[in-house]
Amino acid sequence: MSRTIEIDPVTRIEGHARITIKLDDGGNVDDALFHVTQFRGFEKFCEGRPFPEMPSLTARTCGICPVSHLMASSKACDKIMAVDIPPVAKKLRRIMNFAQLTQSHALSFFHLSSPDMLLGWDCDPAKRNVFGVIVEFPDLAKMGIRLRQIGQSIIAILGNKRVHPAWMVPGGVNAPLTEEKRSQILPMAEEALELALKTFEWYKGQTSNFAEEIEHFANFPSMYMGLVTEDGELEHYDGFLRVIDHAGKILHDKVPTDNYKDIVGEAVEDFSYMKFPYYKPMGYPQGMYRVGPLARLNVCDKCGTPKADAALAEFRALQNNSGPVTSSFHYHYARLIEIIFALEKMLELLRHDDILSDHVRARARGNRSRGIGIAEAPRGTLIHDYEVDEHCQMTKANLIIATGHNNLAMNAGVKQVAQHWIKDGKIEEHMLNRVEAVIRCYDPCLSCATHAMGKMPLHIQLTDASGKVIDEMTRG
Amino acid sequence: MSKVIRVVTLTIDDQEVTGREDETILTVARQHDIDIPTLCFLEGLSGWGSCRICLVAVEGVPKLLPACMTYCSEGMVVHTENEQIKAYRKSILELLFSERNHICSVCVSNGACELQALAQKCGMDHVSLPYRFPSYEVDSSHNLFRNDHNRCVLCTRCIRVCDEIEGAHVWDLADRGINAHVISDLNAPWGDSETCTNCGKCVQVCPTGALVQKGTAVAEMHKRRAFLPYLNAMRGNHG
Numbered sequence: 050m051s052r053t054i055e056i057d058p059v060t061r062i063e064g065h066a067r068i069t070i071k072l073d074d075g076g077n078v079d080d081a082l083f084h085v086t087q088f089r090g091f092e093k094f095c096e097g098r099p100f101p102e103m104p105s106l107t108a109r110t111c112g113i114c115p116v117s118h119l120m121a122s123s124k125a126c127d128k129i130m131a132v133d134i135p136p137v138a139k140k141l142r143r144i145m146n147f148a149q150l151t152q153s154h155a156l157s158f159f160h161l162s163s164p165d166m167l168l169g170w171d172c173d174p175a176k177r178n179v180f181g182v183i184v185e186f187p188d189l190a191k192m193g194i195r196l197r198q199i200g201q202s203i204i205a206i207l208g209n210k211r212v213h214p215a216w217m218v219p220g221g222v223n224a225p226l227t228e229e230k231r232s233q234i235l236p237m238a239e240e241a242l243e244l245a246l247k248t249f250e251w252y253k254g255q256t257s258n259f260a261e262e263i264e265h266f267a268n269f270p271s272m273y274m275g276l277v278t279e280d281g282e283l284e285h286y287d288g289f290l291r292v293i294d295h296a297g298k299i300l301h302d303k304v305p306t307d308n309y310k311d312i313v314g315e316a317v318e319d320f321s322y323m324k325f326p327y328y329k330p331m332g333y334p335q336g337m338y339r340v341g342p343l344a345r346l347n348v349c350d351k352c353g354t355p356k357a358d359a360a361l362a363e364f365r366a367l368q369n370n371s372g373p374v375t376s377s378f379h380y381h382y383a384r385l386i387e388i389i390f391a392l393e394k395m396l397e398l399l400r401h402d403d404i405l406s407d408h409v410r411a412r413a414r415g416n417r418s419r420g421i422g423i424a425e426a427p428r429g430t431l432i433h434d435y436e437v438d439e440h441c442q443m444t445k446a447n448l449i450i451a452t453g454h455n456n457l458a459m460n461a462g463v464k465q466v467a468q469h470w471i472k473d474g475k476i477e478e479h480m481l482n483r484v485e486a487v488i489r490c491y492d493p494c495l496s497c498a499t500h501a502m503g504k505m506p507l508h509i510q511l512t513d514a515s516g517k518v519i520d521e522m523t524r525g
Numbered sequence: 526m527s528k529v530i531r532v533v534t535l536t537i538d539d540q541e542v543t544g545r546e547d548e549t550i551l552t553v554a555r556q557h558d559i560d561i562p563t564l565c566f567l568e569g570l571s572g573w574g575s576c577r578i579c580l581v582a583v584e585g586v587p588k589l590l591p592a593c594m595t596y597c598s599e600g601m602v603v604h605t606e607n608e609q610i611k612a613y614r615k616s617i618l619e620l621l622f623s624e625r626n627h628i629c630s631v632c633v634s635n636g637a638c639e640l641q642a643l644a645q646k647c648g649m650d651h652v653s654l655p656y657r658f659p660s661y662e663v664d665s666s667h668n669l670f671r672n673d674h675n676r677c678v679l680c681t682r683c684i685r686v687c688d689e690i691e692g693a694h695v696w697d698l699a700d701r702g703i704n705a706h707v708i709s710d711l712n713a714p715w716g717d718s719e720t721c722t723n724c725g726k727c728v729q730v731c732p733t734g735a736l737v738q739k740g741t742a743v744a745e746m747h748k749r750r751a752f753l754p755y756l757n758a759m760r761g762n763h764g
Contacts, residue, residue, distance in 0.1 A: 099665060099673075105743035106631045213630070218742035414740060440665035440716075441739075 067508040068484060069320075070467045074514050078471050081464035083456075083488065085323040092446045100129050100415060100437050101219050107433065107448065112212050113156065116149035116204060117426030117451075119217040120286065121433040124422030126219030128307075129437055131416035137406040138221030140398050143286045144234075145207050145217065146424070147391035147398075150285065151241060152200025153427035154342070154384040154391075157492040158248075159193025162381060165486045166255065170479045177482075189251070192244045196388070199241040203395075206230050221410035228405060235399055242356075242392040249360060249385045256367075259378060265469040266487045267377030267462025270295030272328055272338035273347045274312075274454065276425050279303070281350035283357070283390060285425035291348045292328060292338065297372040300330070306423035309432055313449065325456045326449055337457040340429025341491065342383035347373035354397070357390035377462055377490040384492075387427075415441030426451045428492055452493040462487045476511055476520050484509065535601035544597045551579055551592035554605065561605050562614065562643055565680035566593040567730055569753040570689060573681050577617055578643065581605050589613060611647070618649040623656045624703070626675035627733070633746040634734030640678060641733075661706075666716030670728050670738060672707070677735040679705055683727035690756055695721045707735075726752070 067084040091110055098106060104122040108115035120142055127134055160179045167186055168177050176184075183190040201211045207230070208214020216222050256263065272295065276288040290304040292312060301312050316325040316333040328336030338344070352358045364386055368374045374383075398404060415437055422433045429451030436445040466487045470480045511520040531546050537554050544553030549572065554561050565576040574594035581592045584602040589610065592603075604610075621627070621640065629635050643649075661674035684696040684707065695718055699708040709715045728736040729748050737746045 097663060099663060099671060099739075101740060101742045102631055102633065109631065215635075215743045215745075218745070223742065223745060412740065442663060442665055 066488070067510070068463060069510045069512060070463075070471065071512050071516075072471075072514065072519075076473065078464065078468040079514070081460070081467045082320055083460045083463050085321045092448060095443050095446045098443050100126055100420075100435060100441050100443055103433075103435065103443065103446075104217055104219065105213070105215050107446075108213050110448070110450075114149065114153055114426050114428070115213045116145055116217075117424065117431050118433070119214070120146055121422040121424045121426070121431045123217045123219055124424060125420040125433040125435045126422070127411075128420030128422065129415045129417050129435060129441070130219055130411070130413040130420075132220055132411040132413045134221045134411045135406075135408045137225070137403055138409045138411075139286070140401060140404060141207070141222050141226055141409060142217055144226075144395050144398050145204060145214075146285055147395040148200045148203035148207070150200075150391040150427050151245075151388050152197045152204070153492075154388050155193055155197040155200060157427070157489075158381055158384050159190065159197070161492070162486070162489050163189070163193065165482065165489070166259065166381075170482045170486070174478075174482075189248075192248055196241055196244050196248075199237045199244075203234050203237060206233055218410070220412055223410065225407045225409045226405055231399055231405065235396070238392050238395050238399065242389065242396065245385065245388040245392055246356065249389060252382065252385055253363065256382070262483070262486070263376045263378045265465060266483075266490055267458060267465055268375050269461060269465065270375060271458055271461075272300065272331075272336070273344035273373055274328070274338050274340050274430060275345040275348040276306075276423070276430065277349050278353070282353040283345060283349040283351070283387075285345075285391075287424075290423070290430070293348050293373065295373065295375070297347070300328075307421050309421065309423060309434075313432075313454075315449065315453075321456070323456050324449075324453050326454045327457065334457055337461065338454065339377070339458045340451055340454040341380060342387050342427075343374060343377065343380045344429065345425060346383045346386060352386070352390045354390055354393035356393055357386055360386040360389055377458070377487065380490045380492065428452055429454050452491065455491045455493065459488060459491055459493065462490070471511075476509060476522050481509060481522055531599075533597050533599040533601070535597050535599070535603065537603045538605050546597055546599075548597055549593055550581060550583075550590075550595050550597060550601075550603055553597055554592065554603075559605060561592050562646060563593060564639060564643060564678065564732060565682065567682050567686075567750075567753070569757045570682060570685045570730070573685065576621075576678070576680060578614055580610055580613055582607060582610060614643075614647045615649045618644050618647055619652045619654055621678050622649070622652050623654040625657070625659060625661065625677065631743055632676060632734040633737050633741045633743055634676070634748075635744040637744075637747045638734060639732035664709075664715050665739065666714035667718075667721070667723075667739075668716065669723060670715070670725065670736060672709075672715055673735050673737065674706055675735075676733045677707060678733055679707070680732060681707075682730040682732065683707060683736055686726045686730045686753075690753070690760075691722060691724050691726050693720050693722050693724075696727060 069082045070078055071080045073079040095106060103126060104119045107122045108118045110118055164177045164182050168181050205211045208216035272292055274292045276284040277291045278284045278288045292301040293299050304312060312329050314327050314329040316327055318325055327333040328338050346364055352361050364382060367379060418437055420435045424431055431451050432449035434447040438444050463484055466483050470483055508523045510518050513519050532543055533546050534543050537559050542553055542557045551561055561579050564578045565573045572593045574591045577591060579592040580589040582604040583590055629641050664672040687696050688694040695709050697708055698705050699712060709718045710720055729750055
């Protein structure tokens with residue numbers, strides 16, 4: 050008999066989602082679908098707008114990763130202008146992106162996911178949140194909050210706003226870095242690096258507590274995609290696309306970002322507003338790949354900074370150095386390494402001799418009819434693909450969002466967790482928590498992925514073989 | 526024989542002031558540092574009186590009057606702000622915001638827009654009317670400038686500056702009422718205009734992000750209007 054259980058507070062994912070778990074006649078899980086039920090239509094209402102507005106317009110897709118959209122969009126606009134932007138502008142854009150990576154990863158790890166890991170899967174939902182963590186683990190919570198604060202503050206120092214700064218513009222950035230601002234940022238970045246290293250040391254000691262989750266949280270072979278530098282190092286701003294298979298073999302390397310369509314296709318399913326990107330040579334749905342921190346660390350040869358590389362060696366050991374790290378639970382681990390990397394790189398860039406240069410913007414009108422901008426957002430590869438008319442007004446926009454790339458893998462992850470924890474055809478609190486938590490590993494931003502808006506309750510339905518709803522739970 | 530212009534004494538907000546009888550309430554108020562908000566009015570251009578933001582109350586007159594179009598007279602008692610005037614100004618702004626697509630956060634004039642500043646000044650923090658969301662085109666055909674009808678408030682400053690200062694008279698209003706819109710030449714794309722001199726005065730006097738320089742990103746369009754009093758002085762105009 051159907052029942053609905055209301056759970057408060059609202060679940061800690063970013064978006065509006067529903068899950069359907071289908072049981073076979075024996076009461077075992079046959080399939081699980083992750084439905085994203087929101088629609089926003091950004092690509093459509095951008096049409097007709099002048100392309101220089103696109104960075105700020107598309108940044109409104111999201112309040113958590115606006116910098117990522119600013120960056121990918123500005124890069125697409127640079128291409129339409131057909132300019133190579135000043136080197137210092139690239140460095141400054143990178144610095145803001147590293148600040149964004151720090152704040153977003155800190156949010157995902159501390160505010161959204163640490164309550165599960167620290168307070169336990171069966172903890173009272175009213176306490177299983179960042180406030181519960183503050184009560185039980187005040188020192189750790191303070192570190193997390195401070196890390197995010199530093200990331201946000203650096204964004205505000207550079208762009209005069211924490212959320213939706215308009216600093217990145219087509220052709221570069223609209224104001225140079227001043228000595229005063231640099232001297233504000235440097236000690237903050239140094240403090241943040243210390244906090245990140247401390248967190249990493251602590252977390253390494255915790256992983257043994259989650260052996261069962263590591264084993265069953267979207268732990269399956271898949272391909273991985275991410276940007277790497279020409280030398281194969283970890284990259285978030287420029288570089289080339291690389292795709293590796295489940296064993297770590299490179300399938301595609303040095304793919305210029307303009308050629309992304311050679312490897313990425315987009316499929317549509319009627320049960321979700323989120324598209325299903327897939328690796329084109331493999332077809333759909335076999336072409337499942339993952340993006341984001343886990344994928345980036347799997348595809349790169351090395352990070353390129355000393356502390357992050359030391360941490361990367363420990364990350365590789367999680368899989369006994371035998372290939373890509375496969376459990377999505379280790380997205381958390383990868384996130385902490387990326388924070389270390391981001392801060393090391395940021396400090397390096399801030400100390401460059403030319404970083405205070407005034408030459409931070411190239412000026413040109415639209416010279417090409419198409420521009421593709423690709424960058425690594427905290428959640429993975431972000432693609433902005435624009436077309437403009439002869440007056441440089443948008444005729445077409447296609448945004449492929451990090452969370453979208455992970456859609457197939459999230460569905461597979463939900464199914465794996467459901468199959469492992471649903472034993473008797475009933476939904477119990479701890480099971481729901483784990484289903485949520487496997488989604489949370491990917492840190493999905495469904496608002497971005499559907500370019501949609503809405504609150505994010507989680508709704509799980511259990512249906513029998515005939516499709517009849519036999520149990521359901523809603524939270525939010 | 527030229528007409529004799531008299532000096533009159535009037536009261537604005539309990540302050541006794543003097544002005545010439547061919548001066549408007551707005552001019553005299555500003556001469557005495559009394560603030561009256563305006564939108565279509567711009568010092569140096571002829572009055573138009575279309576936006577009604579500068580409405581004031583004159584004792585003995587049953588309706589509110591636009592300060593930019595009402596001349597001073599002896600013994601006049603003027604109030605520039607009361608509850609009714611405040612409510613009218615907010616309503617006018619709500620109507621303007623709901624009429625076209627004024628999306629400040631993604632507008633090139635964000636932070637340097639007179640309409641936005643007025644809304645802040647007059648306390649218009651939300652729009653109670655349903656938005657119309659019209660589909661207006663953006664005319665980017667001009668080599669240097671852009672006309673985004675979505676952001677236009679029909680103040681006609683562009684029409685007046687082009688006619689009165691530049692002398693080109695590129696701009697005009699077409700259609701009526703809710704369908705009224707600014708056109709260049711005989712409704713040709715701006716880039717095809719044979720009369721436009723590319724001077725950019727219309728762009729600089731536009732109060733919003735309707736007429737802008739191309740290549741500006743969000744919040745980068747800052748208008749420069751210092752030319753207007755200079756040109757008026759050089760040409761012997763008295764505004």
